[in-house]
């Protein structure tokens with residue numbers, strides 16, 4: 117699942133993973149968990165995340181390859197937030213190729229910059245299960261509480277205005293090239309992300325089914 121910060125990758129990856137009964141693997145969630153638990157990876161990653169910068173490729177590649185080697189990924193998975201650089205995309209192809217597997221499809225959720233800024237500024241996350249909410253477009257049923265698990269909702273440190281600008285800049289410089297990488301492999305599906313959650317999910321499923329091999 118490719119897209120700028122605030123594009124709705126987490127929400128759509130969650131829906132897609134549910135529809136396909138596959139695990140949802142979100143690099144940002146795995147990193148935030150590591151930071152919270154103060155693991156070695158968490159301590160190394162924290163300062164990059166706070167500045168809105170990308171965590172070094174070698175750390176994130178190792179983390180994801182270890183995660184997708186777990187038994188729940190035997191039939192596949194929905195990757196969200198990874199890969200974000202060409203080096204990561206190539207390392208993922210190599211890691212999967214070594215196991216006789218490959219990426220089936222890359223979904224790009226495309227949104228205008230204006231819409232991205234609007235979404236990021238109202239975003240809240242569950243501290244427990246990481247489900248995303250939005251104050252205006254997707255509020256929880258009970259203010260401050262997660263609909264799924266009752267966990268406490270919080271705003272991410274890196275959703276502050278200055279950090280958001282840095283994250284968007286990095287997306288356009290470093291992640292946009294991998295959209296072309298998947299386009300050249302004829303694996304890219306572009307979805308108009310400037311719509312409501314249900315409309316995006318419908319467009320995504322229709323495109324995936326239409327292009328399923």
Ligand code: AMP
Pocket residue numbers: 121143144145147164165166168169170171172176196197198199200201204274283
């Ligand atoms: P996200 O929740 O996907 O917005 O990720 C939050 C932060 O985690 C990013 O701003 C990066 O600092 C780091 N991060 C997540 N995924 C990656 C990745 N694939 N490569 C490098 N850094 C990442």
